[in-house]
Structure formats: structure tokens, C-alpha cells
Amino acid sequence: MIRKEMFQHEISVLRDTFRRLIRRHAKTNITKLIGKTHPADMAILFRFFTDVEQKTLFNIIMDLEYVADFLTELDEPIILNLMGDEPPQVIAKLFQRLSSNDQAGILAMLPKEKTQSVLDLLNAEKQEEVEEIMSYPDDSAGSIMTTDVFTLHQNTLAHEAIKELQKQEKSEMVFYLYVTNDDERLTGVISLRDLVTTPPETSLVDIMTDNVVSVRPETDQEEAAKIVARYNFLAVPVVGVDGFMLGIVTVDDVVDVIREEATEDFLQMAGAGKDREILLKSSWENAKSRLPWLFASWVGGVLAAFIIGKYEHMLETSVALAAFIPVIIGMGGNIGTQSSTIVVRGIATGRVGEGEELKLIFKEIQVGLILGILYGVLLGCFTFIPLVETTPYLGLIVGLSICSSMLIASCMGTVVPLVLRKINVDPAIATGPFVTTSIDILGVTLYFLIASTITQTL
Amino acid sequence: MIRKEMFQHEISVLRDTFRRLIRRHAKTNITKLIGKTHPADMAILFRFFTDVEQKTLFNIIMDLEYVADFLTELDEPIILNLMGDEPPQVIAKLFQRLSSNDQAGILAMLPKEKTQSVLDLLNAEKQEEVEEIMSYPDDSAGSIMTTDVFTLHQNTLAHEAIKELQKQEKSEMVFYLYVTNDDERLTGVISLRDLVTTPPETSLVDIMTDNVVSVRPETDQEEAAKIVARYNFLAVPVVGVDGFMLGIVTVDDVVDVIREEATEDFLQMAGAGKDREILLKSSWENAKSRLPWLFASWVGGVLAAFIIGKYEHMLETSVALAAFIPVIIGMGGNIGTQSSTIVVRGIATGRVGEGEELKLIFKEIQVGLILGILYGVLLGCFTFIPLVETTPYLGLIVGLSICSSMLIASCMGTVVPLVLRKINVDPAIATGPFVTTSIDILGVTLYFLIASTITQTL
Numbered sequence: 001m002i003r004k005e006m007f008q009h010e011i012s013v014l015r016d017t018f019r020r021l022i023r024r025h026a027k028t029n030i031t032k033l034i035g036k037t038h039p040a041d042m043a044i045l046f047r048f049f050t051d052v053e054q055k056t057l058f059n060i061i062m063d064l065e066y067v068a069d070f071l072t073e074l075d076e077p078i079i080l081n082l083m084g085d086e087p088p089q090v091i092a093k094l095f096q097r098l099s100s101n102d103q104a105g106i107l108a109m110l111p112k113e114k115t116q117s118v119l120d121l122l123n124a125e126k127q128e129e130v131e132e133i134m135s136y137p138d139d140s141a142g143s144i145m146t147t148d149v150f151t152l153h154q155n156t157l158a159h160e161a162i163k164e165l166q167k168q169e170k171s172e173m174v175f176y177l178y179v180t181n182d183d184e185r186l187t188g189v190i191s192l193r194d195l196v197t198t199p200p201e202t203s204l205v206d207i208m209t210d211n212v213v214s215v216r217p218e219t220d221q222e223e224a225a226k227i228v229a230r231y232n233f234l235a236v237p238v239v240g241v242d243g244f245m246l247g248i249v250t251v252d253d254v255v256d257v258i259r260e261e262a263t264e265d266f267l268q269m270a271g272a273g274k275d276r277e278i279l280l281k282s283s284w285e286n287a288k289s290r291l292p293w294l295f296a297s298w299v300g301g302v303l304a305a306f307i308i309g310k311y312e313h314m315l316e317t318s319v320a321l322a323a324f325i326p327v328i329i330g331m332g333g334n335i336g337t338q339s340s341t342i343v344v345r346g347i348a349t350g351r352v353g354e355g356e357e358l359k360l361i362f363k364e365i366q367v368g369l370i371l372g373i374l375y376g377v378l379l380g381c382f383t384f385i386p387l388v389e390t391t392p393y394l395g396l397i398v399g400l401s402i403c404s405s406m407l408i409a410s411c412m413g414t415v416v417p418l419v420l421r422k423i424n425v426d427p428a429i430a431t432g433p434f435v436t437t438s439i440d441i442l443g444v445t446l447y448f449l450i451a452s453t454i455t456q457t458l
Numbered sequence: 459m460i461r462k463e464m465f466q467h468e469i470s471v472l473r474d475t476f477r478r479l480i481r482r483h484a485k486t487n488i489t490k491l492i493g494k495t496h497p498a499d500m501a502i503l504f505r506f507f508t509d510v511e512q513k514t515l516f517n518i519i520m521d522l523e524y525v526a527d528f529l530t531e532l533d534e535p536i537i538l539n540l541m542g543d544e545p546p547q548v549i550a551k552l553f554q555r556l557s558s559n560d561q562a563g564i565l566a567m568l569p570k571e572k573t574q575s576v577l578d579l580l581n582a583e584k585q586e587e588v589e590e591i592m593s594y595p596d597d598s599a600g601s602i603m604t605t606d607v608f609t610l611h612q613n614t615l616a617h618e619a620i621k622e623l624q625k626q627e628k629s630e631m632v633f634y635l636y637v638t639n640d641d642e643r644l645t646g647v648i649s650l651r652d653l654v655t656t657p658p659e660t661s662l663v664d665i666m667t668d669n670v671v672s673v674r675p676e677t678d679q680e681e682a683a684k685i686v687a688r689y690n691f692l693a694v695p696v697v698g699v700d701g702f703m704l705g706i707v708t709v710d711d712v713v714d715v716i717r718e719e720a721t722e723d724f725l726q727m728a729g730a731g732k733d734r735e736i737l738l739k740s741s742w743e744n745a746k747s748r749l750p751w752l753f754a755s756w757v758g759g760v761l762a763a764f765i766i767g768k769y770e771h772m773l774e775t776s777v778a779l780a781a782f783i784p785v786i787i788g789m790g791g792n793i794g795t796q797s798s799t800i801v802v803r804g805i806a807t808g809r810v811g812e813g814e815e816l817k818l819i820f821k822e823i824q825v826g827l828i829l830g831i832l833y834g835v836l837l838g839c840f841t842f843i844p845l846v847e848t849t850p851y852l853g854l855i856v857g858l859s860i861c862s863s864m865l866i867a868s869c870m871g872t873v874v875p876l877v878l879r880k881i882n883v884d885p886a887i888a889t890g891p892f893v894t895t896s897i898d899i900l901g902v903t904l905y906f907l908i909a910s911t912i913t914q915t916l
């Protein structure tokens with residue numbers, strides 16, 4: 001808790017210091033302060049700078065070794081903002097400091113013509129590499145993998161391997177040593193620590209683990225992340241159909257993927273689109289991505305209005321019926337949201353297995369019944385306190401309606417995401433709008449059906 | 459996508475195979491199959507076994523080296539189920555295969571008396587270690603740290619360090635070499651790779667990074683996770699007030715923390731408690747943790763009923779007013795949920811900085827206005843299609859109400875989580891119930907206020 005406060009405070013202090021220096025055009029001091037700020041922290045700070053401040057600082061950062069680490073941590077809309085206006089020559093020059101992966105990542109954000117002009121300025125080899133990375137689908141293992149990997153032939157001796165390792169320039173990403181056969185196909189993996197602790201004359205083939213878990217470049221990044229998380233790996237190799245190793249997905253990228261996928265699920269379940277950078281977008285764009293769900297909910301509301309209109313005669317005899325519409329809809333909607341959230345998250349974290357669906361639905365029906373009866377009785381009794389003008393059977397009507405709408409809502413909240421998974425639709429996308437809208441309509445319909453049945457029979 | 463299907467399929471096949479073998483009491487084959495199944499996969503499989511199947515399998519696993527890796531991956535309720543009935547002697551025997559951390563983790567789940575009887579069976583040194591770990595608060599860095607760490611004095615030479623490293627038994631967790639001074643206080647850190655690539659006669663003090671980012675044992679695990687994620691660390695050291703290193707929090711635990719905290723936020727925002735194992739609980743316990751929010755929503759509904767009751771005379775003159783109650787509440791509730799989800803997730807991922815609150819609120823007001831006017835006009839026009847018997851000004855009333863309730867809802871959805879953060883309450887806990895219930899009440903009140911004002915003045 002203490003640490004948290006400090007960090008938020010540090011961010012504010014740093015932001016204000018940078019602002020002051022920018023106002024004074026104190027370029028030397030700014031450069032010094034940038035050097036003292038970790039690139040990851042600098043990337044966070046950029047969220048709180050204006051466009052002009054961002055440009056001023058980036059002009060300085062662009063010339064530092066630092067820029068690669070900085071850009072990999074920066075949010076997409078900010079990168080787009082910084083690169084959007086720069087001529088292709090400047091971007092191509094900047095690219096000399098970046099890996100092919102980072103280059104591909106940035107180019108994927110730029111408009112098509114600009115991407116092409118930058119690509120044309122790269123040398124042929126680099127161009128081919130970047131284009132290959134860009135050819136993998138969005139959010140695939142191929143699109144997030146690091147291609148600078150260190151492989152050695154399986155007949156290499158341990159002490160030779162260490163010598164080779166010492167020649168490698170990029171140090172941060174070396175966790176494992178990947179081992180290949182004569183065909184250069186991946187055959188095994190050795191942890192750096194096993195390598196160091198092995199007698200120098202041992203062949204790699206004798207100490208390597210040969211049952212290597214790998215993913216394809218087209219594997220969904222979420223799946224790759226799940227594998228790294230499940231087996232506590234530091235990296236997982238990406239291998240093509242032909243058995244050649246193309247790169248690795250490292251645990252630091254996995255951490256980002258897990259967080260980003262959770263954010264997407266959050267937004268999708270609230271019907272707020274799936275753009276995790278929504279806070280950095282303009283009010284118009286923000287409104288645009290939230291419009292579709294609101295439209296679904298609008299249609300649901302209009303349908304509900306129709307249904308209530310059909311039962312106008314009932315409302316005319318007992319106006320008090322109208323007073324309980326919000327609670328009937330609200331209780332159904334809330335228990336439905338609870339059920340769908342539990343199930344959607346359970347699917348995302350692998351806690352809902354296939355073949356377990358019926359058990360889960362049955363359990364949710366039990367929960368719906370328990371809570372429905374409880375709140376049905378509670379509200380039914382409440383209507384007897386004559387604060388609103390009541391029909392004789394209002395308590396019964398309201399109690400039964402609450403109970404049945406909660407039961408149906410918990411059932412729907414469970415079934416809908418399970419069905420969506422079955423037909424290969426992301427449960428998070430459609431659960432929110434679909435479940436809440438249907439529950440609104442069903443709840444109102446049930447209420448008036450129960451009301452008319454009871455008043456007619458009793 | 460293909461990979462995902464395969465994995466779900468693998469799980470089902472393995473589960474069925476284990477079941478068949480258990481039915482046949484084929485212990486030898488079961489032991490073989492367990493040996494071939496990764497402990498992490500085994501832990502996932504356990505979610506789908508019955509209590510009896512779990513016990514049968516665990517009796518075999520308990521005697522394998524494997525058991526430590528298996529238990530660290532297993533869900534809490536299952537551990538509790540497996541350990542609950544075992545006598546302290548059996549648990550103490552099992553503990554010989556576990557690290558102090560794992561021991562502390564399991565003891566924390568057991569009832570107090572049982573914990574004490576198991577502790578009494580451990581040797582004095584181990585007992586002290588376990589009790590120290592158990593003394594750290596829940597969900598703190600101290601409670602998840604690994605205490606088996608490898609430190610060396612700063613004057614050690616590189617080749618001596620490598621030799622020391624080779625003597626270490628626990629290999630998986632060695633990513634960094636931590637360096638201490640004469641007082642045994644942490645002074646620096648060296649990556650394994652830097653150690654390997656350094657001339658053998660170099661002192662550690664000359665190659666170590668001396669600006670070590672560390673956390674306190676009482677730091678929230680979420681904060682520790684954020685630090686590891688932000689700086690792409692493989693581990694962060696946990697250091698006490700006195701400067702002594704107590705342990706490390708490793709990236710594989712961080713991955714779990716990030717996922718678990720996201721799950722907790724999901725559940726809390728849906729008012730379904732914060733127990734991420736809710737799917738493994740009984741229907742009663744499940745209902746119990748979902749009851750409080752439903753009660754808040756029930757109170758909100760009752761208040762709404764009161765308010766509508768107060769305007770009974772209006773409904774008597776124009777029953778059609780009742781038909782639009784669901785859409786007014788629904789649109790407000792949905793836009794409010796969108797706003798609060800965006801802000802809560804923004805706070806969790808550090809995208810909402812301090813001092814940015816007013817800007818954010820202003821932006822959400824803009825979004826609320828854009829969408830409110832759009833849907834207000836849309837619904838206002840709709841009421842002119844005479845499908846329900848209308849008052850002359852119904853379109854105006856409904857349109858204005860939708861617009862203002864959406865504006866207020868988006869505003870509340872933004873302000874409430876920001877205020878909760880300010881007063882140090884987890885925004886995820888209270889946002890869901892508080893926002894939706896208030897919006898229900900406010901929406902209904904506004905609707906009838908607008909209706910009565912318009913019918914009286916026009």
C-alpha cells in the first residue's frame with residue numbers, strides 16, 4: 001500500500017519536472033533526466049503529456065540507444081501520434097536502432113502508403129524479415145515473437161556452447177539454449193543454468209530436454225501465453241510446420257498479453273468495444289465504440305415498451321404494477337451478469353472444462369432458485385406494507401415474478417457463454433449485450449404474464 | 459484456434475483415461491500415466507475429478523518427487539479437500555518434499571488447531587521459517603516470495619561464483635545472482651548470462667548492477683507484480699527494513715498474480731464476491747457470496763418502487779409512461795457500466811494518473827452527451843409511431859429523460875471509482891453495486907420529474 005502511493009507520487013513529480021524543463025527549453029537538463037528515467041517509466045509518463053510535450057521529448061529520445069526499449073513499452077495511440085507526421089526517412093533512420101519485430105510492430109500501425117515508403121528505404125534482407133513478421137495474423141504468436149534466438153547444433157560441446165554464448169550481443173533474452181539437428185530443425189532445449197553446471201566436454205544432445213513444448217506462428221497469442229503460464233516457462237519456441245524454429249515468445253511479453261486480454265474481456269463484457277487504449281481515444285471515437293451495445297439495449301428497451309403497451313389494460317386497473325418493473329428487471333439483470341461473468345472468466349482461465357456444462361448449468365439453476373426464492377419472498381412480503389396502492393395479490397405476483405426472472409436470468413447467464421464457446425465465438429464479446437437485453441425482455445414478459453394469470457384465476 | 463481445440467480435447471481424453479484406470483484399480487498403470495503427465499496438467503485435470511477420484515490419485519502422487527510441483531499448481535479448495543481429512547502426521551511427512559513457502563501456503567488454508575499440530579511435528583528451524591512466512595499479510599509480496607535464494611559476497615570472483623552456482627540444488631529459480639556486502643545486506647544483482655560472459659578473475663562488485671529495484675515483504679503482491687511486469691524482470695528481490703534480503707518474487711508467480719487479480723476484479727465488478735475459486739464452491743456458498751450485491755440492488759428496486767408510487771397520479775393519466783421505464787433504466791445502467799468498467803480497468807492498469815481526473819470526467823460527460831442526445835432523439839421519435847396510447851408530449855419526455863439519465867450515468871460511472879481510489883477503497887469492489895443501484899433510482903426519479911414538469915408547463 002505504501003509502495004503504491006509512492007509510485008503514483010513519483011509519476012506526478014517526474015511529470016511536473018519534465019513540464020517545467022520543457023517550458024524553459026532546458027534541453028541539456030531534459031536529456032539528463034531522460035537518462036535517469038527507466039524507459040518503461042518514461043513510456044508511462046508519456047500517457048500524461050500533451051501532444052506537443054510528447055513530440056519535444058521524443059525528438060530527444062529518438063537519438064538515444066534507449067529508444068528501442070522505450071518504444072516497446074509505449075501505448076499504440078501514442079506511437080501513432082509520434083510517427084504519424086514524421087517523414088519516412090526519419091522513421092527509417094530510427095529503425096536502425098530497433099529489432100525487426102519492433103519495426104514490424106510499428107509499421108503495422110501506420111497507414112499503408114507510409115508503411116510501403118518506409119519498407120522501400122530498408123535494405124533487402126531487413127525488408128524481407130520485417131515483411132515476414134508482418135504476414136502473421138494479429139494477436140498470433142508469430143506477431144509477438146522475438147526472432148533473435150540463439151540456437152546451436154546438438155553435437156556442440158558444453159564449453160563450446162558457453163563460448164558461443166559469450167559472443168552473443170543481445171543478452172537480456174537468453175534464458176534457454178535451443179538445440180537443432182543436421183537439418184537445422186529444433187530437437188531440444190537446455191536451460192542456461194544446466195549448461196553452466198555441466199562438465200565441459202558433454203555434448204548438448206546428452207543434456208538437452210528433447211520433449212520441447214512449442215507453438216506455431218499462427219497460434220493465438222493467448223494460447224501461447226497460457227502455455228508459458230501453465231508450465232512456468234521463461235519462453236516458448238515458435239516452430240513452423242516444417243520444424244524450423246522461427247523465434248520465441250518470452251515471458252515478459254506473456255505478462256503483457258495476459259493483462260491485455262483481461263482488459264479486452266473487461267471492455268467487451270461491458271459492451272465498450274475491445275480497444276484497450278480506449279482512454280487515449282477522443283470522445284467521438286470513444287462514443288463510437290460504445291454505441292453498438294447501447295443500440296442492442298435500446299432495441300431491448302423498445303421491445304419491452306411494446307410488451308408493456310400490450311398489457312396497458314392491466315396497468316389501468318392496477319397502476320401499482322408499474323412500480324415494481326425496475327426491481328424485477330434489476331434483480332434479473334444483476335444475477336444474470338453475475339452468472340455470465342463467472343462463466344466467461346471460468347472459460348478464460350480454463351476452469352470450465354468441456355463435458356462439465358450440464359453440471360455447471362444445474363448448479364447455477366440451484367443458485368438461481370435459492371436467491372430467487374429468498375428475494376421473491378422478501379419483496380412479496382414487502383408489498384404488504386401498504387405504501388403504494390396495491391391489488392390484493394400484488395405480493396404474490398411480484399414475489400413469483402422476481403423468483404422466476406432470477407431463475408431464468410441465472411440460467412441464461414450460464415448457457416449463453418457456454419453456447420458461444422461451442423460455436424467458437426468469444427464468449428466475452430456477446431455475453432454482455434445479449435444476456436442483459438434478453439433478460440430485460442423476458443423479465444417484463446414474465447411479470448405481466450404472471451400478473452394477468454393470477455388476476456384472472458384468483 | 460486449432461491449438462486451443464486440441465488442448466481441450468487432450469484434457470478430456472486424459473480425464474477419461476484416468477477414470478477408466480481408477481475404475482479398474484490399475485495402480486501400476488495410473489502411476490505410469492501420472493509420471494507422463496506434467497504436474498501442471500495434472501493440477502488442471504483435478505478440477506474435473508470427483509472427490510473420491512482426487513483422493514485415489516493423490517495417494518499415489520503423495521509418494522512421488524512430483525508432489526511439490528503438483529501442489530503449487532493446484533486450486534485452493536482442492537488442496538483443502540485433499541488435506542482436510544489427513545492426520546497431521548501424514549501432512550508433516552508430505553511436507554518433507556515441500557519448500558517452506560509451499561508448507562506455509564498449505565498451512566494457511568487449514569483450520570487453526572490442525573495447523574498447530576502440523577507445526578509441532580516439524581523441526582524447530584523449519585517451524586520458525588514457516589511461521590515467519592505465515593506472519594506476512596495475505597496477498598503480500600512476503601506471502602508469495604521464494605525464500606531459497608542464491609546470494610554471494612560482492613568480492614567473490616566470477617569463476618568462484620560459477621562454481622558456487624554449480625553446487626546449488628534448486629536450479630529452476632536461478633535467474634539472477636544477488637550480491638551482498640560485509641553486513642550481508644543486498645547491494646547488487648548480476649544476470650546469469652553476464653556472469654557467464656565475464657572474464658573469470660573479475661570481482662562481482664565490478665560487474666553488478668548496484669541500483670537494485672526491490673519490494674518490501676508487506677508490499678501488495680499486485681504492486682510487486684506490476685514492478686516485474688513494467689521492467690520486464692524475471693524476479694524482484696524482497697528486502698526487509700534492515701536491508702537484508704528475505705526472498706524473491708519470480709515472474710511465474712507474477713503471471714499467476716496478474717491473472718488472479720483480474721479474475722477478482724471481474725467478479726467484484728459483477729457483485730459476485732471476490733473468491734476466484736467460486737466455480738469449485740457449493741451452490742450454497744456460491745449463493746452466499748452473490749447475496750450482498752443482490753441485496754443492494756433489491757433496496758434500489760424498492761426505493762424505485764416508492765418513487766414510482768409517489769407519481770401514481772401521473773401514471774393514472776398516462777399509463778404509457780410505464781412502458782418506457784425499462785428503456786430509461788436500461789440505457790442509463792448500460793452506459794454507466796461502460797464508464798465504470800473503463801475507469802476501473804484504467805486504474806488497475808495504471809492508465810488513469812492522478813491529477814488527470816477532471817480531464818477524464820469532462821471527456822466522459824462529452825461521451826454521455828453525444829450518446830444521450832443520439833438515443834434520446836431516436837427514442838423520442840419512436841414514441842410518435844402510435845403503437846402505445848401516448849400523451850401529446852411523450853416523445854419529448856422520454857427523449858429528454860434518456861438523454862439526461864445517460865449523461866448522469868456516464869458521469870457517475872466515472873466519478874465513483876475515482877472517488878473510491880481517492881479514499882483508498884478498491885474501486886472494483888464498490889463500483890458495480892453502487893453505480894447501478896444509484897443509476898436505477900436517479901433514472902426513475904428524473905423520468906417522473908421531467909414528465910410532471912412538462913405536463914404541467916406545456
